[in-house]
Amino acid sequence: MKRDYIFYPINCGETLPQNNIHAVSCSMPTLKDVIDYEEQKEEILKKITVAYPRFIIHPYLKELSNYLKKKYKVSNDYELILLSSKKAVDVVSNFYYIHNAFQFKEDFGVIKVLKGRQYQKVLKFIQYVGYNLSSRLAEDYLYKIGLIENLQDEELEKKKYAQDIIISTLANAYKEQKENICLAPSGMNAIYSILKALKNIQARNGKSILIQFGWLYLDTTNIVSNYFEESKVFYDVTNLDILEEFLKNNQNRTLAIITEVPTNPLVKTANLKRLRELCDTYNIVLVIDSTFATPYNLDLKPYADIFVESLTKFACGNADVLMGAIILNSKFNISHIKNEFFKHCDTPYIKDMQRMALEIKDYKKRVKKISQNTKELIDFLPTLPYISKIYSSLDKENFENYKNLMFDENSLCGIISIYIENDFEKIYNALNFAKGPSLGTEFTLLMPYTYLAHYDLINSKKGREFLEKIELPINLIRISVGVEDINEIKKEFLRVKSNLN
Structure with a gap:
C-alpha cells in the first residue's frame, strides 16, 4: 500500500x-x-536500551561488563565501568582517588567502583569527559567469545585507509595541515582534551579565568566547573560590550574563551571579528565549537585558535558513530604546543573510524x-x-x-x-x-x-x-x-x- x-x-x-x-x-x-x-x-x-552512548550504557557494554565480572571474579559489591583506554582509567581514578589493586588484562579500560553513589558519580563524570568504550569494540569482543551470534550488517571502509580519509577530509574542509588535526572517541572528549590542556597552560602562565561565551552545551559547562576554579559565563553572544568591560577589568587574568558558532539551540552568532580583536588585544585563546557551522557553511578560519567538532553530527550524517575532532589553526601559531592539546585524547576504535570514513565522504x-x-x-x-x-x-x-x-x-x-x-x-x-x-x-x-x-x-x-x-x-x-x-x-x-x- x-x-x-x-x-x-x-x-x-x-x-x-x-x-x-x-x-x-x-x-x-x-x-x-x-x-x-x-x-x-x-x-x-x-523500551529505551540504545540511545546516546554518553547518557545510556549500551547493551553490549552491559553484557561485556557482566562477562568481565565473572571472568575476574569481581565481588557483587562492585560494578565495572568500561572505558576507551587505560589512559582514561588513570583520568577517572585520579579525579575520584580510586586506586584498584586489581589489574584487568584487557586492551581497553576497566575500572572497578562501588555500587551506588560512587558508581553513579563516576558514570556522570565519564559523560562529561567522553572516554566511552566503543559499542563496536564491545560487539567484536562479545562476538569473538560467542556471546552474540551476529555483527551489525554495515558497510565499512578498509582499515588501512580509514583514519587518513577522515583527517584528510577535515584538513581540506578546514584548509589546515593534517598534523594539526586529532581525532577523539567523542566530541566531548575533544572538548575535555582542550580544556584540560588549557588548565595545564594556566598552571604555567598564571592566567586563571576561562570564559564561556553564550549558553553552551550542558556537558561543556560541567567540564569547565570541574576543572576551572574561576570561570565566567556571558549568556548573550550578541552583547560584546559587557564582555569587553570584563576583559578590561581583568587584564592578564583571562586565559581562554570558548563559544559555539552558531549557538545551540537558538542559532545565534557572535560578531567574530570583534571577538577576535578582543582576544588579540588581551592575548586570549579562542576556542570555537564549529559543529553547527560545519566547515562547509561558514568561514571561521580567520577567528579561532582552536576548533572542536562533534563528527557524530553532520560529518557522520547517519547518527551511528560517536567521534570528535580537534583542529588547531596554524594561522595563529598555536600548533607548536599541539601535543598539549592532543595528548589527552583517545584514538577512536578502528571500526568506528572505518564507518566514519565511509560516511564523511558525503559530508x-x-x-x-x-x-x-x-x-x-x-x-x-x-x-x-x-x-x-x-x-x-x-x-x-x-x-x-x-x-x-x-x-x-x-x-x-x-x-x-x-x-x-x-x-x-x-x-x-x-x-x-x-x-x-x-x-x-x-x-x-x-x-x-x-x-x-x-x-x-x-x-x-x-x-x-x-x-x-x-x-x-x-x-x-x-x-x-x-x-x-x-x-x-x-x-x-x-x-x-x-x-x-
Whole structure:
C-alpha cells in the first residue's frame, strides 16, 4: 500500500537510525515519553536500551561488563565501568582517588567502583569527559567469545585507509595541515582534551579565568566547573560590550574563551571579528565549537585558535558513530604546543573510524543539500499558524553577524528551532518526523530541546526564571533539517496544521 506521506510514527525506544545497534539516537515520539525518560520511569527504561552512548550504557557494554565480572571474579559489591583506554582509567581514578589493586588484562579500560553513589558519580563524570568504550569494540569482543551470534550488517571502509580519509577530509574542509588535526572517541572528549590542556597552560602562565561565551552545551559547562576554579559565563553572544568591560577589568587574568558558532539551540552568532580583536588585544585563546557551522557553511578560519567538532553530527550524517575532532589553526601559531592539546585524547576504535570514513565522504554534499532545504523551510514555517516564533540563521537581529561568515548565500546552518506557545504537546506528538536526541542527520530529526536538555530547570520556579533570563523557551522544538524532498517535509508540517483545524 502506497503511503500519502513519507514520514510515519516510530515506536518509542526504536533506534534512530532504525535497526542499527550502534545508533546514537532513539525514538521518543511523545512528550510523555520524554518526561518519563527524564524522570527515569521503569516502563520507559525497558523500551529505551540504545540511545546516546554518553547518557545510556549500551547493551553490549552491559553484557561485556557482566562477562568481565565473572571472568575476574569481581565481588557483587562492585560494578565495572568500561572505558576507551587505560589512559582514561588513570583520568577517572585520579579525579575520584580510586586506586584498584586489581589489574584487568584487557586492551581497553576497566575500572572497578562501588555500587551506588560512587558508581553513579563516576558514570556522570565519564559523560562529561567522553572516554566511552566503543559499542563496536564491545560487539567484536562479545562476538569473538560467542556471546552474540551476529555483527551489525554495515558497510565499512578498509582499515588501512580509514583514519587518513577522515583527517584528510577535515584538513581540506578546514584548509589546515593534517598534523594539526586529532581525532577523539567523542566530541566531548575533544572538548575535555582542550580544556584540560588549557588548565595545564594556566598552571604555567598564571592566567586563571576561562570564559564561556553564550549558553553552551550542558556537558561543556560541567567540564569547565570541574576543572576551572574561576570561570565566567556571558549568556548573550550578541552583547560584546559587557564582555569587553570584563576583559578590561581583568587584564592578564583571562586565559581562554570558548563559544559555539552558531549557538545551540537558538542559532545565534557572535560578531567574530570583534571577538577576535578582543582576544588579540588581551592575548586570549579562542576556542570555537564549529559543529553547527560545519566547515562547509561558514568561514571561521580567520577567528579561532582552536576548533572542536562533534563528527557524530553532520560529518557522520547517519547518527551511528560517536567521534570528535580537534583542529588547531596554524594561522595563529598555536600548533607548536599541539601535543598539549592532543595528548589527552583517545584514538577512536578502528571500526568506528572505518564507518566514519565511509560516511564523511558525503559530508560536503550532505551539508549543501541540508542548507538548501533549510533555506526553503525558513521561508515556509511562518505560514504555519501554530508556530509562535522561529529561530534560525536568518533572524534579522542575528543575520548580519552570520552573513559575514558565509561562503555563499546558501550556506545556512541546518538547525531551526521553533517556539510553540499553545498546544505544544499536541503538536509535538502529532509530527511524524523522527524524534529524539542528536542532530546533523540525513533524516529530519526533531527534539523538544529544553525538556531533554534542561528538564531540571523546568521543574523549579528558580529554574524557570533562569530559562526566562537567558530567553530559552520551554516549548521549543529543535529541527535538524534532513536531505529528504523539501516538499515532503513541508507536507508533514501541513498535515499537522490541517488536523488542528
